[in-house]
Amino acid sequence: LQPDEERQLFHDLNRLGKKVDTNLALQFDNSNPVNLFIKERLMEELGLGVVETDVKSWADDDGRIVRKDLVAVNAILLLNRSNINGATPLMIDGRTETGVWFWSAVRDIEGFGEERAREKTVAAQPVVLKALAKLVYDFSFSNRRPDDGDDLTERLLSSLNDVDFSHGNPMWRYYNLNEEERRAEGLAGLSSYLPLDDTGNRDIGSHQGDFMRFGAKHNDIYPILGDMIRWKLNLPSRRQPLQ
Template sequence: MKMTLEAETTLGDIAEGGNVVPDPISVLVGYQFGQKTLNATLPFLKFYENSEVANEHRVAERGEDAESVSNRRLDKEHATRIAKYMLKGLVMAVQRKLKAASDTSLDDVIAAVLRELGEQPYLALQAMTVNIRECAPGGTDLRARQLENGATILYLGSGQIFWVVDGQHRREAMNMVINGFLRPVTSTKRYPKKGLYVPTNGELVLSSGERRLWNLALEAARSNCTVDVTIHLGLDPVQERQLFHDLNNLAKTVEKSIANSFDTGNPVNLFIRKVLEEEKILKAPLVEQDANHIWNLNNGSVSRKDIVLACSLLFAGQTDPKKVKPAAVNTCYDLGRRFWRAISRVPHFGEPASNDKTVLAQPVVIKALAQLVYTFNASREENSMHLETFLSALEKHQIDFTHTNPMWRIFEEPTSKREELCPGISDAITPETAGFNLTIGSWDSVKQVMRFSTNSRDVQRHLGDVIRWKLGLPKRPALVKVQQETMKKVSTAA
């Protein structure tokens, strides 16, 4: 159906309307379940400036009725992750533009920045879903002009903005990239001490090449880096809320193992693909599943999800791979190789029925070992001698990972028997009187098998203490504090 211009009006009416020059936007007219919608493609900057979000904070700031809220609270951490993704995309857009022009002057600068932001084979943004509230249902009162080629030009008047239904975190990420990073960096010619990107060498003053790169990135945000927008017309807040619910709850979440397999933009996943898989360092078969293995059907494989988590702990001490920065991984490839080679050479690891032969078949044990690598390599306990002691012990099989090694079941043994089985271990682990849950698994004395519980964080911590005791490494500082506090309570009670 052809949309036409409004009828002629008077200069006085235009002045009162306050919109002398309408904002033209090229759109395609579509229909979703019979409801008229528009589809547009806009530069990042233009979309941000022409949009708003109806979350509690913004509605309160605008002094509007709470009934107009149709979105959740903003998650700054999530928006920051998207902003770093967008910044990487803008740098790659500059890279493609210069390559098309056979301009190699910024090749080294761009390569250095992308190394730190993280390699990625492809980037794209999901379309934004918005609503124009200030119009009649279906947009029947919006001003538009249909061209001879079938294209439609939409003219937005004063106050007619895009209310974001799905995409508020992407919108905030645009704000962080443009107003929080690119504009300040290009104007001051310095990196902020904390921001979306800070060079790992700590040099905050931009070089001439970096100045040009970020100016080109800002220009890309204004022009050729765009976002697709699906525009609903004249929905009320109740309809907006329903649309928000449907868009965010009807999609099926991708299993973590499959997501990790596909996502080579994450530095941890990239290490696993480049090193563990391509170099065939990991002995155990890698499987794309999130469910726990059935103990009696174990074929020696490990879940990609568990390997990703172990690598996140190894490189950055993180349980969320999304929080691992590329620099933490890129500088530690050799360390990662050494660790996983040592793991793969432990007897029975990766073999069928390995569950019954080694505790290392249980992912929580590998995670405890990975956490110790990070502890001695990059945490406050960083110590190259302790790191070497630990890695050498792994390589030389000085840690017995068989189920019958009493140190693995030490928490399941009566206090009176612990010293008999492992002399000196009582002073190396959390005391029972400290009030912590020390049940880390169950010992099957008939089958001679130790099964650890799935409460990974607690189990990792206690297993780490046992391994430290075995290798004569210093006690965990937090454990020392717990022991001191426990002794004070005992002496006070006495």
């Protein structure tokens, strides 16, 4: 911020009680280790593009990630939490190299980080990134991680381009298809990976025009997207006991 902007911000906060925009607050928080990881490893070292304002129209997407979305994805990736509040260096110790590996693999997904990325790939939608982040956390860092967790993370991150992240992939529309359509699209086996239909919200989004737009209830949606990716890459199902 320029000096006059800093003075205006000071005035607004202290005299008007204005709430600081989430992206702005995160930008200036250098005490949180996850924020430092984002700044030093992802932005400066990896060159990941970050934008401070939400993208209102997908046509205006320049490929950069909204900061608050980037923070939310890393909260899942490194902490298995919905936010980074109270994170300490010890909590992410030994995890940041895997974090860089994760974002390097994501960056290589076709269409990701490009102009109008959200129109080119569903991987540009934060809920899909959360699904991938949760898989890495479960395989690499969870207290219940499988014995071959490192191998599973390797298989996942080295095979992301084997997943069709295009908007036209019928897998994303699984819940909008009937049984005959699922069989015709080669999705019959997917049901064994997904939660039972009577156990929660299955409205993960809809295909609107040429685009698959996932819904706003991310906590309900990203575990299901993770199950779909597990199935596609022949990774262990959440429904099978850990070995």
